[in-house]
Amino acid sequence: MNKPENRVDKIVSDLLKGRPLKLRGGDAEEKAAITMAARLAAARQGGPQRMNPAFRKRLAQALESAPKEPWMTRRAALVAGFGLAATAVAGGIVSRALEPAHAPARLTGGPVNPIPGKWVDVAALTDLVEGEGKRVTAGGVGAFLFRRGETVTAVTSICTHLPCELSWNGGHGLLDCSCHPASFMPDGKSTDPTYPLPTLNKVQVRVTTAGRVEVLGTA
Amino acid sequence: MNLDRPPDEQAVGPEETENVLQLPANARAADIALGELELVYAFIYARVGNRADAEDLTQQVAMKAIPRLREGSPASAIRGYLFATARSVLGGFWSTRLGLSESELHEDLAMALPQGPPSEARADTVQAILAQLSENYRRVLELRFLHGYSLKEVAADMNSTVGAVKVMQLRALRAAAKVQVEL
Numbered sequence: 001m002n003k004p005e006n007r008v009d010k011i012v013s014d015l016l017k018g019r020p021l022k023l024r025g026g027d028a029e030e031k032a033a034i035t036m037a038a039r040l041a042a043a044r045q046g047g048p049q050r051m052n053p054a055f056r057k058r059l060a061q062a063l064e065s066a067p068k069e070p071w072m073t074r075r076a077a078l079v080a081g082f083g084l085a086a087t088a089v090a091g092g093i094v095s096r097a098l099e100p101a102h103a104p105a106r107l108t109g110g111p112v113n114p115i116p117g118k119w120v121d122v123a124a125l126t127d128l129v130e131g132e133g134k135r136v137t138a139g140g141v142g143a144f145l146f147r148r149g150e151t152v153t154a155v156t157s158i159c160t161h162l163p164c165e166l167s168w169n170g171g172h173g174l175l176d177c178s179c180h181p182a183s184f185m186p187d188g189k190s191t192d193p194t195y196p197l198p199t200l201n202k203v204q205v206r207v208t209t210a211g212r213v214e215v216l217g218t219a
Numbered sequence: 220m221n222l223d224r225p226p227d228e229q230a231v232g233p234e235e236t237e238n239v240l241q242l243p244a245n246a247r248a249a250d251i252a253l254g255e256l257e258l259v260y261a262f263i264y265a266r267v268g269n270r271a272d273a274e275d276l277t278q279q280v281a282m283k284a285i286p287r288l289r290e291g292s293p294a295s296a297i298r299g300y301l302f303a304t305a306r307s308v309l310g311g312f313w314s315t316r317l318g319l320s321e322s323e324l325h326e327d328l329a330m331a332l333p334q335g336p337p338s339e340a341r342a343d344t345v346q347a348i349l350a351q352l353s354e355n356y357r358r359v360l361e362l363r364f365l366h367g368y369s370l371k372e373v374a375a376d377m378n379s380t381v382g383a384v385k386v387m388q389l390r391a392l393r394a395a396a397k398v399q400v401e402l
Contacts, residue, residue: 005385008392009370016367020271021316028317032396033389035313040364040395041268043345048261055274059281060253171271182282183275192279192311 002026008033015041020172062180111202112141112156112216119214125207128152133168133175133186138217143203144168144175145213146186152213154203155188161197175200252285255298259305266309279308351398356391363388 008030014022015037027034042049051059120138128134128147135157136143142157144166155175157166164179174183174191183191188200204216259280264273284304349357355377362368362376374384 005389008389009385012363012388015268016364018269018271020269020275021267023316030389030393031313031317033392034317035266036392036396037364038266038268040345040360040392042265044364044367045264049264049270049273051257051260051277052270052274055277056253056257059256059278062278062281063253063285172275180282182278192282 004030008037012037012041016044111204113204114139114141114216114218116219117204117216118219119206120217121212122215123213125150125152125211125213128213131173132170135168136213136215138203138215139219141203141215141217143205143215143217144186145205145215150207152205152207153187154205154215155184155186155200156203158200159184159197160190160200166200251297252281252301255301256281258298259301262302262305263309267312272312276305276308276312280304283308348395348398352391352394355387356394359384359387360391360395 004026007024007027011021011023011027011034014020021034021038023034118139122136122138122143123134123145125147128145130147130149133144133146136145136154142165143154144157145152145154157175158164159166159177159179159182161177161180161182164177166175166177166184169176169183172183174185176183182197184197184200185191188202190197190199206214208214256277260273260277263276263280264270267273267276280301284301349360352360358377359373362373363370368376370381370384370388373379373388374381377384379387
C-alpha cells in the first residue's frame, strides 16, 4: 500500500466517490499528480459547480449574523473599549460586532472553573469511542469528551466566537460551530492556521477507578 | 488598499481602519457577498474536486473576508478581495494537507482571478490537457475520471492488469500536470 501508485489510487478512488481529500505522509512527493487528480475529478462533474442549497442557506445565515452596520475594525473596537465590554457580556451584539481574531483574552483555552463546582458523573469510559467526540452536560457546563486509551480530555461545547453550541462532525473529526463557518480540533484549537479563533476552553474531567467519567460542572 | 494581496499579507494593527472595503450603499454586504461566494465555491471546487472540502474552504473565505467589507465599494473590488482570500485559503489548504510550506507549492496554485462567472472553459482546458497525452495515458484518465470506471473495468477495457493500470494512472497524472504547466 505504500507504493506511490497505491497511495495515489486511494486518493483518486476517494475523490471519485465524492469524499474529501485525506492525504498522508509522503503524499507531498506526488503533489502534482494529486492536484491534477482533484482537478480531473472536478471536471467529471461537467460545468461549474453551484453550492448545495442547504450549504448556501447555512452560509446565508452565517452572513446574516453579522451586524447591519459597518463592521467594526480592531482599532474602533479598542478605542470604544468594547474589548472589555465583550469580556463582561458573553454574547450579544457587542461581541458579535468584533472580529474573531480580536476576541478578548478570556478565550484562551484555559480551564472552566465553576464556583461552586461539582464533579458530575456523565458517562462510563466504555461509552466513549476513540476518535469520536461525545457531548455531555454537567449541570451548567456543556462539554465534548474525547477518549484516548484510558484517558479522557474535554473541551467546552460553546464556540469562542459566537456563543453557540458546537456539534461533532464525525466525517471530519472536528467540532463545528452551528452559527458560523468555524471548526475546532478535539484539543480545542481552531482549524484555520491563518485566521485562528481562540482555543476552546478546557473542561476538567477525570476517570474514576470504577471506570466512570466525571466532569467538573455545577450542581 | 491593495486588493491584489491576500488578506494574510495585509497589515494589521492601527492601520486596519483603512483595510476595510466599502460596499455599495444600497446593498447589504451579506447579500452581495453571497452571490460572489457562489463564484468562489465554483472556483474552489474546480481545484479540490469534492464538495466537502469546497464547502469548508468557501466558509473559510467568507469568514475571513466578510468582516473586512462594508458599505460603499464596487462589486469588482469585492470580487477581487474574495478571490484573493480564496487563493490564500487554498494555498493554506494544500500546504497543510501536503505538509509543505506555501513557498514549496507549485505555481498551479497561484490561480488567475476570474473576470466573470465560471464557464465551460474549464472542461475545455481539461480536454486540451488530455489531448496532449499519449494514447494510453489519455485513455486511462478518461475512463477513470470522466467515465468513472473502476480499476478493474479500466484494466479489462485496456487489456491490462489492475497493477499495471494503477502505475499507468499515476504516470498519466504526472504527465498531465506537466502539460498543464505549459498551457
